[in-house]
Amino acid sequence: MKRLILLPGLLLLAGTALLAQVSPPKKLGTVQLINMRAPSPIKIDxxxxxxxxxxxxxxxxxxxxxxxxxxxxxxxxAVKSTDFTTTAKIIAGGVTLALNKQDKKSEKDAYSFTFPVIENPQRLSGGFGNRIEQRNAGADSEMMKAVHERTINAAKVIKVLGVKGITDTLISIYNEHGIKAAINFDNDGITYELKVPLPLLDISVDDAKEMAYNIKLNGLQLNNPGGGPPGGGGGGGGGRNALDFQDLVSPCDFWAKYTLAKQ
Incomplete structure (x- = not known):
């Protein structure tokens, strides 16, 4: 029964994607190929x-x-999703950035930062979730706005692994280490920002070396991962206005390389 309740809630949480799906520009590559200086100033919101x-x-x-x-x-x-299931996937399990200074495509001995970490994200829709099937693309914008605000307010925890001096696995976004993270929503889907101080990674632009990084979407973690999707279906083929349940519960990631950009 718990799994039957999951999808309506996450449908509403990802609801902006019901209104628009943006096709990726063909000129963009699969991974970033250059190093870049960040714009200034930056507000992590x-x-x-x-x-x-x-x-x-x-x-x-x-x-x-x-x-x-x-x-x-x-x-x-900085990350943006305009895909319906992907937006729900970020809300459900967060985005993990892992950095390996040894330039190895391995999470072992890597620094790892996961955000957002939200307990029971499907509950954020409150009593609205069971109404999504009737409303679908015509979902009330004020209702959706309220759910998104509730989601943003619930995104207060960052999971940190491998960083010396940070003994707590879970830290607040209002931490003393200078790590900042935030999510937001626009008409296309969900937006995400993360800032990590270079001293925590024991690197600097003066001694920049190539490092490997991994970006992972963790997806929805079920207490009982066995069995098929709610309703007994086989998963897959979610489409524009529906969640692909099999995709939602399946982590996905990629590796690439980056060298700090000097002024």
Missing amino acids: GKLNEWNGNFQAYNKNTRIFYIISNDDKNLYL
């Missing part, structure tokens, strides 16, 4: 205003637009 839509890649495996960049003090990751 998830709105991506500073980036002006200047995404450097559209990764087909994860279906996200993204840009990774740096200044002299921080490393930044």
Whole structure:
């Protein structure tokens, strides 16, 4: 019964994607191929205003637009999803950025940052979730706005692994380490920003070396992962206005390389 309730809630949480699906520009590659200086100043609020839509890649495996960049003090990751299931996937399991300074495509000995970490994300839709099937694309914009605000307010935790000096696996977005993260919503889907201070990674622009990074969408983690999707279907083929349940519960990722950009 619990799994039957899941999808209506996540449908509403990802609801902006019901209104618009943006096709990726053909000129963008699958991974970012250059290093970039970050714009200044940057406010980590998830709105991506500073980036002006200047995404450097559209990764087909994860279906996200993204840009990774740096200044002299921080490393930044900006992500945007315009895909319906992918938006729900980010809400349900967060985005993980893993960095391996040894230039190895391995999460072992890597620094790892996951955001957002939201407990029971399907509950954020409250009593609205069971109405989504009747409303579908005509869902009330004020109702959707309220659910999105509730989601943003619930996104207060970052999972951190492999960083010396940070002993707590889960930290607040209001932490003393200088790690910042935020999500937001626009008419196309969900937007995401992460900032990590370079000293935490023990790297600097003065001694920049190529490092491997991994971006992963963790998806919805079920207490009982066995069996098929709600309703007994086989999953797959979610389409414009429906979730692909099999995709939602399946992590996806990609590896690429980055060297800090100097002024």
